Amino acid sequence: MYKHRLVTIVAWLCFAFIFLPLILIVVTSFNSADSISLPLEGFSLQWFVKVFRSRSLVQSLKNSLVLALVSSTIGIVFGLLSSIALVKRPGKISTILLSIFLSPSLIPGIVIGYVLFHFLVVSLQLPLNLALILGHLLVVMPYSVRIICASLKDIDESLEEAALTLGCPPSRAFMKVVLPNLRPAMISAFMLSFINSFNNIPVSMYLKGPGMNTLPYAMMNHIEYNYDPTVSALSVMLMGLTLVLMIAMDWSMSAQRLKSKAAQGE
């Protein structure tokens, strides 16, 4: 294979650019110095303890988790229903509707946040928590629709017909033979939605009420006033959580494969 030294160097530079900051954060989170700095002074877990002592961080973490969970769950349900409609009735209108469903991922979040603030909060006078959930729903819907639509298109249309000919009433055919095959798509759609809602700053910034904070926003606030490694420690915990989730997802996806491998081995 053709290999050029320059290519190797660029590859390593990219690699370093991605991972050095992460490594730095991990290392400084265990440092006993009370600012994010090098060289290291000593090993300490005090910043991890401090994360849980900070009421604003803990509360905003809870807020963010609940928000991400609720908006992703609703997003999956709506995403599934809209995907069914879009895939089963193909045509010009469906194509246009699909672009509309996907459009929030193309519009800058800051615009969505501002517009929703005016529409939901100022004009309609909706309670802020509801507005926040609706805003996040808009952010996560494109992921559900895109992933579930793609997967649904791949599923053989005759599956439902086969179920019908075997005596399955039409109302149950979808649940029995199509939905189980959408599970992997729904899991990945949920994960992507969750992460995107959890990360979101611009929409939350406009729609969160006074005294209510989401985690990314609280972290920014924290750094503004204290440049200590508490946020590093929190970041390390979030990275760990993400890693665990990814491994869990990978494992649940390959569980089916393992099961079938075992059957093949018999």
Next chain:
Amino acid sequence: MSYGELRHINVSYDKKNFVLQDLSLDIHEGELLSLLGPSGCGKTTTLRVIAGLIDPVGGTFELDGTDMTHVQVHKRNFGMVFQSYALFPHLTVFDNIAFGLKLRNVEEAAIRKQVGKIMEICGIEGFEKRFPKQLSGGQRQRVALARALVIEPKLLLLDEPLSNLDAQLRLQMRTSIKRIQQELGISSVFVTHDQEECFSISDQVAIMQNGKIEQCDSPEQIYSHPASEMVARFVGFRNFFTVEQAVGLHIVAGNFDKMATMMCIRPEDIVLGDKTFSVSMPGTVEVRTYLGKAYQYEVKTPLGMVTVASSEDTVYAVGATVGLGFPREKLVFLN
């Protein structure tokens, strides 16, 4: 009376163009009926009407004396094998086959017994715990067949079941399907566009074109006595001429059906000799192609271009003058 009767079936999606037009068809008990025709001729549509997956805009479908025209798909109890097999990817082979029985609330032990029996008949014992993804094309086919048969259907419907298999497997599978169909004595409707496949396994063949049935007969009858030019072309006749031309050139004398306007003959039924050949028509070889077991000649004659296939030892060069003989018993007259 036939077991199943389709009468004056019309299918149209826009009320202007008819996919099926005034189609009538008989299904005989215990027999395998094939629907044969080029793509777009309406054969799959006909099958889907029988299955109940398409509602005809007019006409009736009776089975065993019961009107089935408006019975819903899931209440018909017909087994159907789809072109894509449509096996449920998330279920094992056992659960795929047991699907229909579970819906009928059959007891666990009875399910195991019936599934086991049908798997043996279809030759897929030992694959119970596999998922469809881990099976070869032929095995999937057998699972699809087993799943359709285990519910003891009143009718077995097969939609081009062999089209996704390679040539060798097709031959093997079509024999299997025929054997199983005969063993269970189940009335079946088989859709295909492959003439050889169709003729080899069918008791009755319905040849379709443009949403109509051109001819419905036994394979032998269709092969030797096609009823129309379309059917004749479909079963391998290449040479067509008007009766007027043939009489004028003394190919036939006056002893034939006076209604006939056209006649045809297969390339391999024409006798080829050199120019001294008596009772013949002269011609010049224009194109010669080698087919393996025979040479095929395009011969220019007073009748126009005639296609002849000859497996005799004498080989004629392009430009050679030859004599063509048309055996009376091989000529087919069309109205």
